[in-house]
Amino acid sequence: xxxxxxxxxxKRSRTAxxxxxxxxxxxxxxxxxxxxxxxxxxxxxxxKPAVLExxxxxxxxxxxxxxxxxxxxxxxxxxxxLENFCQSLDLYGHYAENLEQAxxxxxxxxxxxxxxxxxxxxxxxxxxFQGRELEDLLPLPLQRLHQYKHFFRDxxxxxxxxxxxxQKLAKAVKSVSEVSQWVQDIFDKRENSLQLLRVQKxxxxxxxxxxxxxxxxxxxxxxxxxPSKGEELKRRMFFLFSDxxxxxxxxxxxxxxxxxxxxxxxxxxxxQCSVDKVFGHTRSQGGLLxxxxxxxxxxxxxxxxxxxxxxxxxxxxxxx
Numbered sequence: 556x557x558x559x560x561x562x563x564x565x566k567r568s569r570t571a572x573x574x575x576x577x578x579x580x581x582x583x584x585x586x587x588x589x590x591x592x593x594x595x596x597x598x599x600x601x602x603k604p605a606v607l608e609x610x611x612x613x614x615x616x617x618x619x620x621x622x623x624x625x626x627x628x629x630x631x632x633x634x635x636x637l638e639n640f641c642q643s644l645d646l647y648g649h650y651a652e653n654l655e656q657a658x659x660x661x662x663x664x665x666x667x668x669x670x671x672x673x674x675x676x677x678x679x680x681x682x683x684f685q686g687r688e689l690e691d692l693l694p695l696p697l698q699r700l701h702q703y704k705h706f707f708r709d710x711x712x713x714x715x716x717x718x719x720x721x722q723k724l725a726k727a728v729k730s731v732s733e734v735s736q737w738v739q740d741i742f743d744k745r746e747n748s749l750q751l752l753r754v755q756k757x758x759x760x761x762x763x764x765x766x767x768x769x770x771x772x773x774x775x776x777x778x779x780x781x782p783s784k785g786e787e788l789k790r791r792m793f794f795l796f797s798d799x800x801x802x803x804x805x806x807x808x809x810x811x812x813x814x815x816x817x818x819x820x821x822x823x824x825x826x827q828c829s830v831d832k833v834f835g836h837t838r839s840q841g842g843l844l845x846x847x848x849x850x851x852x853x854x855x856x857x858x859x860x861x862x863x864x865x866x867x868x869x870x871x872x873x874x875x
Contacts, residue, residue, distance in 0.1 A: 634723035781854035
């Protein structure tokens, strides 16, 4: 038991030391942005206060919370330091919510505000920036949040459960995990919106409405449609979403406007769909799926066995 405790203590001290060292580095980087951008821009009035607020969000508050945390860590007050710091963790969620708008506003200002463009270029040539641009520094808080999750977990794993500190660390791990999940959800939703928008732009015309609230993009790919009568196999592009399956075919390559687009052939709602694998049709190479809808049965084929397996799993999950 004594040996185990000593091992825990060594690991814990190492982790606490690394947390403090990386916290100092993180504070230095935040300080660069605050000193050479936020403070000077406020004084010069190059950007309107609302624009400044949008680009940099709660960066000053994040700096202040980390500064207090580093003071606690320097004194070895790990438990109280983390407990106090966790009260500021929501700032990271708000920062993530604002980041897309921050990047958009920054781009707009660089396009139309000549004095800001010149100022930014000048600040970034300072040796302290080491060739980094403002765009490289703005995502730092979210990268740091990811690191906190691992540091806090390591500290908890190497703390004896019968100490008062253990409870505080357990709370810190729970808090940082919840905020990390909040941030991950923000990014997932954003990524999903981009995928829906991309597919909407790929489809010719506005008849097929892909951009629908609550809809999630799952996968896409070319599959062969096996016709009910003895016609030829038809190669179609399929887009699978959480509630529908869209079949499309390429527009004519010589079409003046839509040569690189797809024409929607059918939209299948997944609510009353059942999915089955059909065996014995493709001599073990690839496979065949049968999709049954109330008024239609769709046979989809691929010569790639792994691909058809993945489609099967995705379709089952979507229907479920």
